[in-house]
Amino acid sequence: MPPQLHLSPWEQGLSDQIKELKIKSGSHSPSVSMLRQAAPDIIFKIDACFLSNPYATDLFMSNLEREVIARGGLRALLEFYPAQNSTIAEQLGQTLNLRPENLFIANGATEAIQSVVHNFAKKKILVNLPAFSPHYEFAKTGHEMVFYYLDKKNNFELDLEDYLGFVRKEKPDTIILTNPNNPTGNYLRLAQMEYLLEALKEVETVVVDESFIHFAFEDPLYLPVSIAKLTESYPNLVVIKSMSKDFGIAGIRAGYGVMSEGRVKALLANGYLWNSNGFSEYFFRLCTQPKFWEEYEAIRKKHIIETQKFISQLKQIPMLRVYPSFGNFVLVELPDGYTARSVTTVMLGRYGIYVRDCTDKKGLQGEYLRIGSRSKKENDQIIKAFSQIFAPPAAAKPLWEKLFPKVPRRRP
């Protein structure tokens, strides 16, 4: 009989609550505040479901406190209208060394994806699975979706030649790639991306979601990697970028797309012109400060190093299959007999740790969790919890002990 988790009646109830909330919250996981409201008796400690560099949140908070709150400026961020997109694009263009005309500012990466898919995808969209669900959810009525399945035998890495063959066969007008991919963590190196882009010149729109690119690296110095600049050479390329994960500010909704000037103009003309809020406007302004950027670079590297350490510690738990990752999260496959829901429930109920149950992710065969890397202290707690849940069973008693149980010796 395979090993199992035994849920207490309270945990069973919690499991049902999570299931119900999941249905309500659509394609994403229930938010922390939803969970808190529905199950106030959870002692919430670590949110490893959502993907965010916590040190970056610290950095943003300390700037906000010093530059805004201490100066009595919080009210102004809430009260007044933020600037329109083209104004913010100018600031961000300076920061990223990109032309503002190529930048489309969005209310989070999801809006950038949605607007690109709605405005530029024609008939057939190719998405790799498993994927971030908006990549296929945002298709409009009339769009045909085709899926290319990443192979778990190959650690979900993209086999370029096989993929290009699939593209030639299916002839999609739009393809969507995520690099590093979510939830698998696999990464296509710059040279591979360049090879792909050359081979995909006939595809009308090639969307590359680089929302996790700040956690990827190709050298021991963890220098930044991104293909955003290649939009100048490949007019069919659209690079999408969330700023929620790397900058730790999911609540303020900041993201952008990099694409040809004509496409940016088309989106602005279609009314996507005023999507920022007071806090994202402040954040984009903060990004123009060299000092902020320098401090950010240091914590970006720190988070990468700690994440890779966290992944290697998880690998030492023998019952788990831990996939390699260039994101700030890791995909973990559970052993037979364990369901993602029961482990999620136990992690939340016993340890206050919220992890991502991947049951609803298309293209994953088996039971998977996605675990976000948090601060070093939190990562250590996550490791400890998993080590306890997946402790190797106490060595089975040898047969002769079962047949001839030890009897305490009588005293002579």
Next chain:
Amino acid sequence: MPPQLHLSPWEQGLSDQIKELKIKSGSHSPSVSMLRQAAPDIIFKIDACFLSNPYATDLFMSNLEREVIARGGLRALLEFYPAQNSTIAEQLGQTLNLRPENLFIANGATEAIQSVVHNFAKKKILVNLPAFSPHYEFAKTGHEMVFYYLDKKNNFELDLEDYLGFVRKEKPDTIILTNPNNPTGNYLRLAQMEYLLEALKEVETVVVDESFIHFAFEDPLYLPVSIAKLTESYPNLVVIKSMSKDFGIAGIRAGYGVMSEGRVKALLANGYLWNSNGFSEYFFRLCTQPKFWEEYEAIRKKHIIETQKFISQLKQIPMLRVYPSFGNFVLVELPDGYTARSVTTVMLGRYGIYVRDCTDKKGLQGEYLRIGSRSKKENDQIIKAFSQIFAPPAAAKPLWEKLFPKVPRRRP
């Protein structure tokens, strides 16, 4: 020779700066932060360009400070993902006594307008002019826009029969009305709206933007008026609502649309499912508290009363033509010889008061300003500034004094 404003060289420079910023900031006015950055020597005192109940901002801030900041909860609003739209629709449905299935939560009213126009308008869109510019800016390529001009001789009030005749002639599939209208301030009473809706049953989509409805009234108690509930009887009706102006929180971007269940479903299926940020999520939750709502109602009425007082004080300045208004702003026509830009510049440069230059508003013949009503103290300062700028010229000296100037008498 008509009266004129004489701008100092510094004011002339400021005027050019404002003009340049206006070009950069698209169809809207430059934001306060843009102005501050471009012209740091302005002593900024009152923003009467943007339309917002300042007492509501006070109320929101005091709740945010007590419930969030004092409890150390600010970080969570910035760090974590907000809930998706359908979750927020449930809360707002309770608050507004509307079915959540009829509610579409948006990143500000502009997103609601844009999504409705993009997804439901077919070929021909009718907009009344002057109007809030997104109502015609959000049309897609292929949409034909037709304009119905409100007549200034009639205080820009809508002549229902003439309008219905125009609709019958033009046969638009989508019409957009704003009630109260911006920037004119004119208001269609509930009975008039019902009459219109009955007569417009053949029009596929009737959008009514009620973003200023909280400042309108039909009785001496200023009881709330809205046709949102009529979406249940008129499936072609879409009511749009910004929460920026009445709740004083333009920076957090909160708005919604009320429409048939099928239309809400269609929008959610098209990917408009995750548009709120941490602060708007908190605000929607705050709205479910009866205590907040009670306090809000009191300051809503207070702001209406003060606004109507402000308008009647402005009317006492003989050189201005002040239009009646049911919004929290007032449209003012300048006398001959004064341009909206020069008055805007002088208001900003000499008094630190920012008003809306309406030069770019389609459908206004003449020179107009739109002036937002602020707190009583600020309104008094605005009145004072206008009274000084438009002071009646000193009484001309009688002819005999010019011919026989008074000579001081010699002492005997």
